[in-house]
Amino acid sequence: MKTTLYASGIILTQLFSSFSYASTIDYRSEKWLDDNLSKKISHFSLTGEPAKHRTLPSIHSPKAQLGKLLFFSKIQSGNFDTACVSCHHPTLGGADALSISIGVDATNPDMLGPGREHRPTAVNYDGGPTMPRNVPTSFNLGFWDTHIFHDGRIEAMLPVPYQNGSVGPISTPDSGIGVPDPSAGANLSHAQAGFPITPKEEMRGFSFAQNKSNQEIRDLIAARLRGELEPLQINNWPTLFRQAYNKPNAPLNEVINNHSIREVLGEYMRSQAFVENRWYNYIKGDKSALSLAEKRGALKFFSKRPDGGFNCQSCHRGDLMTDEGFHNIAVPQIGRGKGDGDSGTNDFGRYRETFVYRDAFAFRTPSLINVEMTSPYGHDGAFNTLEGIIRHHMDPFYSVALYSYDGPQANIQMGDWHSNTREALWAMFLQQTMGLSKLRSPYFYTETDINDLVAFMRSLTDPCTKSRECLAPWLVDDDQDPDGLRVYAVDENFNPM
Numbered sequence: 001m002k003t004t005l006y007a008s009g010i011i012l013t014q015l016f017s018s019f020s021y022a023s024t025i026d027y028r029s030e031k032w033l034d035d036n037l038s039k040k041i042s043h044f045s046l047t048g049e050p051a052k053h054r055t056l057p058s059i060h061s062p063k064a065q066l067g068k069l070l071f072f073s074k075i076q077s078g079n080f081d082t083a084c085v086s087c088h089h090p091t092l093g094g095a096d097a098l099s100i101s102i103g104v105d106a107t108n109p110d111m112l113g114p115g116r117e118h119r120p121t122a123v124n125y126d127g128g129p130t131m132p133r134n135v136p137t138s139f140n141l142g143f144w145d146t147h148i149f150h151d152g153r154i155e156a157m158l159p160v161p162y163q164n165g166s167v168g169p170i171s172t173p174d175s176g177i178g179v180p181d182p183s184a185g186a187n188l189s190h191a192q193a194g195f196p197i198t199p200k201e202e203m204r205g206f207s208f209a210q211n212k213s214n215q216e217i218r219d220l221i222a223a224r225l226r227g228e229l230e231p232l233q234i235n236n237w238p239t240l241f242r243q244a245y246n247k248p249n250a251p252l253n254e255v256i257n258n259h260s261i262r263e264v265l266g267e268y269m270r271s272q273a274f275v276e277n278r279w280y281n282y283i284k285g286d287k288s289a290l291s292l293a294e295k296r297g298a299l300k301f302f303s304k305r306p307d308g309g310f311n312c313q314s315c316h317r318g319d320l321m322t323d324e325g326f327h328n329i330a331v332p333q334i335g336r337g338k339g340d341g342d343s344g345t346n347d348f349g350r351y352r353e354t355f356v357y358r359d360a361f362a363f364r365t366p367s368l369i370n371v372e373m374t375s376p377y378g379h380d381g382a383f384n385t386l387e388g389i390i391r392h393h394m395d396p397f398y399s400v401a402l403y404s405y406d407g408p409q410a411n412i413q414m415g416d417w418h419s420n421t422r423e424a425l426w427a428m429f430l431q432q433t434m435g436l437s438k439l440r441s442p443y444f445y446t447e448t449d450i451n452d453l454v455a456f457m458r459s460l461t462d463p464c465t466k467s468r469e470c471l472a473p474w475l476v477d478d479d480q481d482p483d484g485l486r487v488y489a490v491d492e493n494f495n496p497m
C-alpha cells in the first residue's frame, strides 16, 4: 500500500511538474528567453564558429576539385554503375533523400532520390532497397573528431583535438577496432573514403573482384584509373592527378594510388563546410536572428527537465550538436538490417563493434546542423519528418506502438520490423533501468514543445544548402567528364539535379 502510494505520488508529481515546467518557458517574455539562452550559451561554451580552429580545404583547391570529379564518376564501382554522388548529392543535402539507399544495379543508375529502385533482374533483388542503413550527409564531414559511420567503425584512437587536419592513429574495419590502420591516411575523411567501394551492394557489384580483400579491391580500382586494368574509351585521370599533385612527370602509380584516391575524395568532402545559420548568428550576438518559437525551442533543447526543457544537449552537444557518442533510442528497425538477431535483419549498432551491453542498438548521435535538409531520419530513415523523430525521442514505446512507415520508399522491407524493434526497446528499457542510458523517456510534452523544437531545428540550416547557385562550386560543370562515366543526376521526373 505504502509503495503504491509512493509510486502514484511520484507519477502525480511528475505529471503535475512537467506540465508546469513546460509553461515556464512557454509564457515568458522574449527578454527572459534571451537572458536564459545567453546563460546556456556561456555555460555550454557555444561559439557559433565551429570552423575557427580547423584547417579545412577550400573547394577551389586542386585536390578538392579533383576529388569532386571522382566523386561524380562511376569509374570506382566494379560494374561502372554507381558513384559516391549516387547517394551523397549536394542538392540533396549531401545525402540521397531515401530512407535506405540503393547502390549498384539501380533500374536507372542516374536517377537519385525517390524513384531510384533496385533492378528486378539483379542479384539479391527482394523488391526493396539494398543497403542496410540511411546515408549520413557528407556535409561537414571535416568537423567529426572521433567517429565515422552510424556505428563508429572508423575511429580516431587518441582523444586529441583536431589539429591541421590530422588526427593521429585511426582504426578502421581493415585493422579492427583498437588497432591502428597504417593505410587510413591523415584524417577520418581520408580513412572513410577507402570503404564505399568495398561492399557489393554499395559500389563493388556482384561480379567485379569477388573474394578479394578491401586493399586488393582498392588496388584494382587505382589500376583502373591509371588505365592498366581494362581499356577505357576516355581516361583523363592520369593527367588530372598529375596536375592536382603538381607532379607532371611522376610515374603513374606515384600519383594514382590508394592514398591519393582517398585523399582527393576526403578533401572534397572536407571542403563541404556548411556552417552559416541563424542559430550561430544568434550565438554570436544577433538577438533578432531567431523567432520567438525558435528561441523557446532552443531553450527547451538546452534546459534540463526541472527547468522545462528536454536536455537534448546531453547527447546533441556543443556547436555541432553531437557528442560523437552512441545511444540507443530504439528507432524502429526497418529494411534489410545488418544480419543481426534471430531474424537476421536486425542491426545491433555500436554493439557490433564493442560487444558491451551499453551499446546494444546504440547509434552515433547525429549532428543536427542542416538536419532539415536530410530527411528521412534515424540510422535507417524510419521517420520521414523532424516531428516524427522528435516525438519518438519523447516516448519510444508509445511511438513504436503507433508507428507506420511514412517515408519515400513504399517497397521498404517491413517483414521483421516489429520483432526487431521490440528487441531494441527492451534493451533500451534495461539500459535505462541499469543507469546506462542518457535518454530519460518518457517525457511528458505538449504540441507547443514539438513545434518549438522543430522550429529550432530549422534555424540550423545553412541557406547555401538550399540554393543550387550557391552549391555550384561543389557540382560539376557540364563539360567536366574525365572518363565519360559521370552521373548526370535526375530526379524521378527526369529533371536534372
Ligand code: HEC
Binding pocket: 071, 076, 082, 083, 084, 085, 086, 087, 088, 101, 102, 103, 104, 131, 132, 133, 134, 135, 136, 137, 138, 141, 147, 148, 149, 150, 151, 192, 193, 196, 197, 201, 202, 203, 265, 269
Ligand atoms: C549506395 C549508396 C552509397 C554510395 C554509392 C556511397 N555511400 Fe557513403 N554512405 C552510404 C551509407 C548507407 C552510409 C552509412 C553506412 C554506415 O554508417 O554503416 C554512408 C556513409 C558515408 C560516410 C560517413 C559519414 C558519417 O558522418 O559518418 C561518408 C563520409 C561517405 N559515406 C562517403 C562516401 C564516398 C566518398 C563514397 C564514394 C567512394 C560513398 N560514400 C559512396 C551510402 C553510400
Ligand code: HEC
Binding pocket: 150, 301, 310, 311, 312, 313, 314, 315, 316, 326, 327, 328, 329, 331, 363, 364, 365, 366, 367, 368, 371, 374, 376, 377, 378, 379, 380, 386, 389, 390, 393, 437, 438, 439, 440, 453, 457
Ligand atoms: C540519449 C541521447 C539523445 C538525446 C537526449 C536526444 N537525442 Fe536526438 N538522437 C540521438 C541518437 C542516438 C539519434 C540517432 C538514432 C538512430 O540513428 O537510430 C538521434 C537522432 C535525432 C534526430 C534525427 C537526426 C538524423 O539525422 O537522423 C533529431 C532531429 C534529433 N535526434 C533531435 C533531438 C531533440 C530535439 C532532442 C531533445 C528533445 C534529442 N534529439 C534528444 C540521441 C539523443
